Amino acid sequence: xxxxxxxxxxxxxFTVRVERRLNVPGWLSPAVSLGAIVVALLLGAVVLALVGGxxxxxxxxxxxxxxxxxxxxxxxxxxxxxxxxxxxxxxVAFRMKLWNIGAEGQFFVGALCSSxxxxxxxxxxxxxxxxxxPVMTVxxxxxxxxxxxxxxxxxxxxxVNEIITTLMMxxxxxxxxxxxxxxxxxxxxxxxxxxxxxAAWLPRLADYAKQYPIFRGLTTHAGLIIAAxxxxxxxxxxYRSLWGYEIRLxxxxxxxxxxxxxxxxxxxVLVMMTSGALAGLGGMSEIAGVVHRLQTNISPGxxxxxxxxxxxxxxxxxxxxxxxxxFGGLILAGRxxxxxxxxxxxxxxxxxxxxxxxxxxxxxxxxxxVGK
Numbered sequence: 001x002x003x004x005x006x007x008x009x010x011x012x013x014f015t016v017r018v019e020r021r022l023n024v025p026g027w028l029s030p031a032v033s034l035g036a037i038v039v040a041l042l043l044g045a046v047v048l049a050l051v052g053g054x055x056x057x058x059x060x061x062x063x064x065x066x067x068x069x070x071x072x073x074x075x076x077x078x079x080x081x082x083x084x085x086x087x088x089x090x091x092v093a094f095r096m097k098l099w100n101i102g103a104e105g106q107f108f109v110g111a112l113c114s115s116x117x118x119x120x121x122x123x124x125x126x127x128x129x130x131x132x133x134p135v136m137t138v139x140x141x142x143x144x145x146x147x148x149x150x151x152x153x154x155x156x157x158x159x160v161n162e163i164i165t166t167l168m169m170x171x172x173x174x175x176x177x178x179x180x181x182x183x184x185x186x187x188x189x190x191x192x193x194x195x196x197x198x199a200a201w202l203p204r205l206a207d208y209a210k211q212y213p214i215f216r217g218l219t220t221h222a223g224l225i226i227a228a229x230x231x232x233x234x235x236x237x238x239y240r241s242l243w244g245y246e247i248r249l250x251x252x253x254x255x256x257x258x259x260x261x262x263x264x265x266x267x268x269v270l271v272m273m274t275s276g277a278l279a280g281l282g283g284m285s286e287i288a289g290v291v292h293r294l295q296t297n298i299s300p301g302x303x304x305x306x307x308x309x310x311x312x313x314x315x316x317x318x319x320x321x322x323x324x325x326x327f328g329g330l331i332l333a334g335r336x337x338x339x340x341x342x343x344x345x346x347x348x349x350x351x352x353x354x355x356x357x358x359x360x361x362x363x364x365x366x367x368x369x370v371g372k
Contacts (some may be wrong), residue, residue: 017366029314032360036353037312043353044346066329074205075322078290080328082107082299084227085282086306087313088234089144092153093275095238095315096251100272102151102166103279104303105146110280110286111245112177113143115193115294118200119185126198129150136284137226138213144280145273147173153274156265162272168302192295196226202289223285228321230278235317247271300331301344308351 045055066076086103093100114136117123123132151165178191185193204323205218238244250257250264258264282302291298305327313319334343 011033013369015368018363019366021362021364029361030101032357033314033354036357037350040350040353043349047345047349062330062333065333066107071217072332074220074312075223076325076329076332077220078328079332080324081221081223081227081289082286082302083305083309083324083327083331084224084321085230085285086279086302087309087324088230088306088317089275089278089282089303090306090310091313091315091317091320092234092238092247092278093271094251094266094310096247097254098152098155098268098271098275098315099163100148100151100166100275101163101307102147102169102173102303103275103282103306104299104301105166106147106276107283107286107299107303108177109147109276110140110144110283111278111294111298112173112283114201114284114287115185115196116141116180118196119294121171123200127197127199129199129201132197133202133288136200136288137281138348140280140284140287141277142280144283145277147280148272148274148276149269152269153176155272156268158339169178177294177298178296181294185294187293188240193293196288196292200288201246202285204289217288221285223289223291226281227324230281231317231321234278238317243267262364279306294359305331308347308354311354312350354366 026179041059045059048055048058065072067073086107089103089106090100117135117139123135138303147169151160153164154160154165155162181191181193187194202221202223204221205215207215209216209218236244238247246257246262246267249263250267254264269271283298286298287294288304309320309323309327313323330343330346334346
């Protein structure tokens, strides 16, 4: 007869449960974002090490090349300026849960329209700066707003997915700019237009080097002031105005907003147009402040990077400014390492980690001891 055997059920001395958060502490959101960046940088370091690079030397070089002295920091601010405006564009739309993936295309159309008023002769060559710059600004804002109107209208009236329409319109916008660059305003057959007259240039700090020698060689232009003012205005609209309350309510609970009598259709169109206008303003600032002509390669992906910036800033317009400076430095210094490799690698990992970290904001992990 076989001996009797006894079995024991082994159980962990604790249980793990995942629960939805009822209240999110104020400190948790920035802490999770900071943690996502740290983890993303560590993962980027692992990837760089696996391909034979020195990640710590690469990160040190990025920091020095972007923030090492006042000269390179000035160049970082130049890169950060269009990022601020595309980041604001995405933040406005995302706050109402409109997923505008078309800031890149709206950026290009804003650059095209602001260039058109100069290259077409609408603004005379002898017009002063106080005339040329405002006209270019209005043209860029209108161009971006109209490019945002199309997906906004389709979303509001026909329930067309705005992710698809805004993404596809990026390619149309880029092709449209290429058409005008190569076929209409090409200078000698090259992929760029003629240089704008000096009155159509945004003033730079270096322009005042005679009066203030400390500004010598600094490339920061007035677009930075425009972006900062835009951030303050967007913050005021979102958090201190009735329209901002409607935007936030629709984003948080569209059914409650509808019961409250808020016109969701109208707000959908207006928010998408506002988002497009901000991105178009970014295109204008890049054309008038940096490039000074219309050409094909005016953006290394400012519109797509604006998506990451908006998420990292938690859709706060004021926080968009310092986050844009960080990414501006990453773009500037990353070119010295590998133009299309390291910066985009780090940006992609950061975006992935930000999306993944949203789980920690929505849910909490509870560990409880099991009683004997």
